[in-house]
Amino acid sequence: MKPIEIISLDFLILTLIAMAVYYLLAPRIQPLWLLAVSYFFYATWNFYYVVFLLIFTTLNFFLAQQIEKTKSRALFLLSLMINAGSLISLKLLAGPYATNLLVQLHTSTLTALLLPIGFSFYVLQTISYLTDVYRGQLNAEKDFSHFALYLAYFPKMLAGPIERAKNFLPQLKQTRIVDKTSIEQGIYLIVIGLLRKVVIADHLSKLRPADIFSKPENYTSLERAIWLLVFAFILYNDFAGYTSIVRGLSCLFGIQLSSNFRQPFLARSFSDFWTRWHITLSEWLRDYIFYPARRWLRSGWSALIIPSLLTMLISGFWHGAYLALLLWGFLHGVYLVLEQLLQQFKLLPKDGYKARLYSILVFIIVTLTWIPFNTPSVHSAERYLVGLLPPYSASFNIYILPDFLLVFFSLWLDWQEQHHNDLAFPRKWSPVQQTWGVAIALMVLVLFSSKGNDLSHFVYQFF
């Protein structure tokens, strides 16, 4: 069976079937049904993923029960070691430095068990759950199916959002209602998500030269600058679009998932950026790395420097065990430390034109910092960056300039979200605007839904 992608006809059919049955079931049965659908969805990727997830779920379910019962710090630390250890092992095995090992061990079963898709997301959910149970902030879940669904819920299975148990599990206990409000919110989130993913991210990423980050020396300064900027919008719209779609979908099951993005390119500072970019990961890192580290260090320079650097280094490592990603995390850690220093010395502009200039500076630096995020090595990142410095070279394929209007479309979507303070912003429009706005969005989606074959060959070369 081929894997079911989120944006596919198979996924639409699966979701419609899941929804139709879900609406007919009693609320206490619904989580079981969603669990069955989720495991089926996950099994389409690889049957062994489900086996691994089931073992992982069972182990952590009972660990949480025991931690709650015994309040044992040793057991809690052991559970953390198991979960964090498996995440670290996974990242190391999936990174570039374990290539030889994987080649030697390569069998499909073993690889599947070593590298289950979505693991990076559900292991963080598990760690937060165990920590909250240990801290007494959350009761250990007694219903195995609810806990299993917390980890496996199919809309968020592959790439989050990284939900907190205290937000998710209570929704399974109550009677979920799918009414006018949730249908409206769900549809708008799906439509906006599709526009971001299909129209903006997928289209712009098809334009991007495949090797621009691995072989930057093949491109001019202007090309590197433009593609770096465009990459920021591709990455943002791809992930924000995906999150919007799965959140919208979940609304139609009466389950609210957390938002992950809130106009990150309009951030006023670096710390503000991290409250807007991959919010569920940032909050997880804040609550389970940053705050504990700061509490532990209490005060002084080390409390100012180490928690931010450590948090962002872990963020880099979570994205992949590459030196370039660690550099990306380290740089963001440095920006946060410097910003805290500016704040301490009351040098951080709060409003006026200086604040706006600072906001632009933040955007430029964040964009430049995407270089190590996307290059395969630190050396490639360095070569990319050097190419942005003088002497400049400026040729560019003018045929793709119209496509960059999509960057402004992305900014317009952000502006609407911010202006209406709502990620499903069309519901704040007038009824006529809503009707025609969505109709136009559907037209655009239909036009962008497929692309013509590449016909770019010189007709006469085939004689």
Place this chain on the structure above:
Amino acid sequence: MQKKFFSTQTLNLTDVKSLPVLRSVFAFFILVIAWLLIAELIARSPLGSVLPPPSVGADSFEFDSKVYYLEQSIRQRGALDCLLVGDSMTNDGPDPKLIEAAYQAKTGSTIHCFNFGVPALMLDASGPLATALTNRFHPKLLILILSSRDFDSKFGAMFRHVSFSDWTNQNIGKTSLRSWAVNSLYGYRYALLFQYWLTPSNRKDFAETWHTITPQGFRPLYGRGEQHAVTGPGPAFERTDASAQHGFDQLLALKQTGVNMLVIDAPIRPDLYSAYYNNHFKPYIAYMQTTLNERAIPFWLTKDISESIPAEGWYDFQHINEKGVSTFSAWLGKQLAQNYPPEFFK
């Protein structure tokens, strides 16, 4: 209550009907209809001739352009008198504008010609394409420019698909929803063009095709980069290719349906003529003369005109440049005037 397995309490559709977003589906269909109407009105108005040619989804901008220009030409100038069909030697050989001028100079009457040459259109593909074109546009004279190479289908691999496209299928009676749409809805064709445009590597090719093909379908070869290395003709003429023979039979069958046909042997550069003659020409000419004669289809040889095209009028051994085009087109116009008087086209 706790034991209940089924329940409908989750889905609460109260007031859902009032959601504006549900009316968007109707609004979407209104937009689609408006788009189709506007596209149809504009493409059929004089403005249509300045618009880029929409696509028929056949994976060829050249084909798209020719279909559109032919539609525009008939819309603006009326019924089609002569339609030239063949491979690259047709596509970049006779210029309909020069043919018409030569015809008018000789007879004082104007005719309406269009060049529907398609690069590498071998006989297996020209059969269905010529059938589709005559069914759709009803030319008074179908002119096929052929060479012995057309009997070898392997030359046409890259462009064969245009002759088996939805557009062609619809016009030879193989109907589907898509084939109907590419023949009947300009709005759909412009949507297809947009989707080709979304693939950025297509854009340059599209712009070049759009600006190179004349409104009468002629695509000059000159000005398109380096001249090809001159190579001799390929293997000797054989009729062993079943699909090419089938295509040729399809062409011959058009005569039975009342289509006036004329077959012209494609010109060959004179200094390669002797080699060509020894290998290909004799059996090919003999076969064509016999077969076409049986069906009363005229077959014109071009040995004389090939020799009168100056050496600098050739692009390669079978393709001609601007000098060759003017000589060949003028010759063709005069020959038409002599053999097909204005009464024929009335």
